[in-house]
Amino acid sequence: MGVYILKRLLLAIPTLLAASIIIFMLIHLAPGGPVRVMLGPAQDHALVEKLRHQLGLDLPLHQQYLRWINKALHGDFGISVTIHRGAPVTELLAQRYGVTLELASLSTIIALLIAVPTGITSALQQNRLSDHISRLIAMLGISIPNFFLGIMLILIVGVFLHQPWATGGFVPLRKSVSENLIRMFLPSIALGTAYSAIIMRMLRSSMLDIMSQDYVRTARAMGIGWRSIVRQDIVRNALIPVTTVMGNSIGYLLGGSIITESIFRLPGMGRLIILGVERRDYPVIQGVVLSIVFIRIFINLSVDILYSVIDPRIRYGAEGE
Amino acid sequence: MSTLDTSTSKQSDLSTSVMTPLHHMYVAATTEKKHRGLLQEVWHNFKKNRLSLTGGIIVMIAVALAVFAPVLSPYNPVEQFSAPRGEHHPLPPLSRSREGSLYLLGSDKFGRDILSRAFYGTRTLLMLAASSIAIALLLGVLMGAVAGYRKGSWVDELIMRIVDIMLSFPTLVLAIALLGAFGIGKTHIGPITLSNMFKIAIVIAITYSPRFARVMRGVVLQEMAEDYVDAGKVAGGSGWQILTREILINTIPPLIVQASLMMATTVLTSSSLSFLGLGLQPPRPSLGIMLSEARDFLFLRAWWYPLVPGVFILLIILGFNLLGDGLRDSLDPRQARRTQL
Numbered sequence: 001m002g003v004y005i006l007k008r009l010l011l012a013i014p015t016l017l018a019a020s021i022i023i024f025m026l027i028h029l030a031p032g033g034p035v036r037v038m039l040g041p042a043q044d045h046a047l048v049e050k051l052r053h054q055l056g057l058d059l060p061l062h063q064q065y066l067r068w069i070n071k072a073l074h075g076d077f078g079i080s081v082t083i084h085r086g087a088p089v090t091e092l093l094a095q096r097y098g099v100t101l102e103l104a105s106l107s108t109i110i111a112l113l114i115a116v117p118t119g120i121t122s123a124l125q126q127n128r129l130s131d132h133i134s135r136l137i138a139m140l141g142i143s144i145p146n147f148f149l150g151i152m153l154i155l156i157v158g159v160f161l162h163q164p165w166a167t168g169g170f171v172p173l174r175k176s177v178s179e180n181l182i183r184m185f186l187p188s189i190a191l192g193t194a195y196s197a198i199i200m201r202m203l204r205s206s207m208l209d210i211m212s213q214d215y216v217r218t219a220r221a222m223g224i225g226w227r228s229i230v231r232q233d234i235v236r237n238a239l240i241p242v243t244t245v246m247g248n249s250i251g252y253l254l255g256g257s258i259i260t261e262s263i264f265r266l267p268g269m270g271r272l273i274i275l276g277v278e279r280r281d282y283p284v285i286q287g288v289v290l291s292i293v294f295i296r297i298f299i300n301l302s303v304d305i306l307y308s309v310i311d312p313r314i315r316y317g318a319e320g321e
Numbered sequence: 322m323s324t325l326d327t328s329t330s331k332q333s334d335l336s337t338s339v340m341t342p343l344h345h346m347y348v349a350a351t352t353e354k355k356h357r358g359l360l361q362e363v364w365h366n367f368k369k370n371r372l373s374l375t376g377g378i379i380v381m382i383a384v385a386l387a388v389f390a391p392v393l394s395p396y397n398p399v400e401q402f403s404a405p406r407g408e409h410h411p412l413p414p415l416s417r418s419r420e421g422s423l424y425l426l427g428s429d430k431f432g433r434d435i436l437s438r439a440f441y442g443t444r445t446l447l448m449l450a451a452s453s454i455a456i457a458l459l460l461g462v463l464m465g466a467v468a469g470y471r472k473g474s475w476v477d478e479l480i481m482r483i484v485d486i487m488l489s490f491p492t493l494v495l496a497i498a499l500l501g502a503f504g505i506g507k508t509h510i511g512p513i514t515l516s517n518m519f520k521i522a523i524v525i526a527i528t529y530s531p532r533f534a535r536v537m538r539g540v541v542l543q544e545m546a547e548d549y550v551d552a553g554k555v556a557g558g559s560g561w562q563i564l565t566r567e568i569l570i571n572t573i574p575p576l577i578v579q580a581s582l583m584m585a586t587t588v589l590t591s592s593s594l595s596f597l598g599l600g601l602q603p604p605r606p607s608l609g610i611m612l613s614e615a616r617d618f619l620f621l622r623a624w625w626y627p628l629v630p631g632v633f634i635l636l637i638i639l640g641f642n643l644l645g646d647g648l649r650d651s652l653d654p655r656q657a658r659r660t661q662l
Contacts, residue, residue, distance in 0.1 A: 016489075023498070026502040143639035145589055147592075151631070152627065258597070259596065276501065293490055296489060
């Protein structure tokens, strides 16, 4: 077990490092150099040189990278250039990550609350009316863009039904828990719908897969009640591939939260990266992207490890290589 | 699965699990009483599934709208009409402008016809998505074919590492980061000037090519375990000949399935970028931008403003998803059985 975890951890490090090189190089993709882009057309030479020096852009490339990654590993992502001139990016990230993580967690909870019961009933009622309806809704769910869903939710609940909490905006948890949750409700639905459709489809298909296995037939032949087979064998085994899909969809959640935050005016890291792109604040863009990739790799790693705990076959397979 | 690994059991009789989709259909087609050709068989399977047929029809309508947008649009998508006296844009569906033009699906904030803009928006969206997918396919197929054919070599190792690294970025985040680096609008890279649209297509293609590379590699590996590859080698064919003449042909069905499903996500990504203001720029008619503009008029109860472009995007994505699912079922029965939905 320990060997497996260690192996997975060691494999994640080169990926993270390579990703960090790409993120670092982003700043050099800017046509004409990042400093010119950041300062705009009106620029005096001394200022350009000062900023170049401040950002370390006058050093050789590999030294720049080593300096940058060394600082990043110590939690220092540099200084914001245009959004909050002089503010440390780490501070900006810290202020905003809570909102994004709350949104992502609430969306996951809503997605699971919808997906698990519908997925199970759909599989058990295969090809009956309820199955067809759930599949159709799931298909719509993965096809509806979350920005369209979010806008329609604001329009219907906020404007036509006159619900003041439904029109976006954010209330910190510290100020009022209930107000915070009620304002996060629609954003979580907008973000969680597609996620729940993905989970539901996966749960249904993996349950159908397991239901056709020999051991299920054997269990039935042995006279074990259907309900207990469903609970003990089918659902439990079907949840294994579902966990993987959920882990893989973290990217969707983090990407989707950028859009959701923009619609509902939530001050999360999604708003921050859009601001960064609009105002050409490279350290901010780098900080947000690096932290997102880090979270994603970390969560995928945790899912892999969790997976190996639930399903020992994986672990033995990997160790046997 | 042993079929994905060339190093394990190469001897396999044709009736078991190592048959390719095409073999499956060939066998199915020849064993049926009425003999059908391969394409007819695919069509027969496809037709049976009503949902995928619906998807195909939606996609065909969208493509027709895109191609014939100039003919079908009642008005020029950028032409601005004035609101009647005492009224303001956006006007609801079926109202008329001061000049007397009829807004079938309402007007936008500048008095432009939403229906015409939606047709042209469909055109730009499909053009953008299709060119992104074309570039992504080219890159991905090349990477995947080389990696698969040289399995276990350093080339394979290198390509697959790159793919892994690219996949560690969420697609939308990578696209945003790349666009952020290049900047919004026209971009000059040395002597080359990239139009905004082409730049977005390249950025989206870069983010999606690793997925095609993975699929391609898997399929090439699967095909290489087949008897016909060995037979070709025994018959004296060179490796390159076998790859281009035999293996690549058989990778087409799974790639078509992937391309259709990826069209759905590419449409989503490109309209998301437009929505965020990072993609196509106004006044170019874009469904994403229309939705973004509509946000300012929600409190004036301008429900048609977001509804029309939103439904267009939704239907296009739905069409490609249904089509992709249906194609997977009819072109690749084995895969379909595994992820049946």
